[in-house]
Amino acid sequence: MRRTLSLLLSFTLLFGIAACSREEPMTELESIQKQLAEMKGYACTATLTRASHRGEQTYETKQYYKSTGEYRLELLSPENVAGNYTVFDGEHICQYNPKLDSSIIKDVPESQHRNELFLGQFIANYMQSEGVSVEAAALDASRCIVLEAVIPGKDADLSTEKLWVDRETLLPVRFVIYDTEEKERYRMDYTSFEFDPQFDESLFTIEE
16 A cells, blocks of 8 residues: 555655646546546445355445555445444554454555555556556446556456446546456446545544
């Protein structure tokens, strides 16, 4: 996560230099890149669909993310996982399950699969990807710009990813992670999204 922060700062610096070098109005793509580069954090609700050899599983989720790396991922449904959440406070990861006697599990190992669900990681991958593609695409009735990135590493389930951004609101609409066979492994359909909210810092606090 600290590496992600360094890349975000580089993204901001590079974009700032490019913006200062000319005075023409920004394109839609540049506006989206600026929004992502200057993001201090976000809060969202989203439907997460996970595909595996056992079929698809769907979860309603809440995400809170800070550009300094801290995050909180809550599961709202289905009922058997409702109330579960994972928190990273910048140093340690904790998982909470209210249905277990020992409800808090501390010092949980990092997981690339979990990290890739946050847009901060997408931005880092996007900055590193060579020959990234950008295209206009229809998503339902909305016209979107689609950003694509390559995911580093050798995990066959995490190969490439795409982010759909609404061209009018500049808000993320959909985020998909593909495996090496170009099949969807994770799909996040955002139902609400807010850039740079005023966070309650207790969201990122691990309970004692």
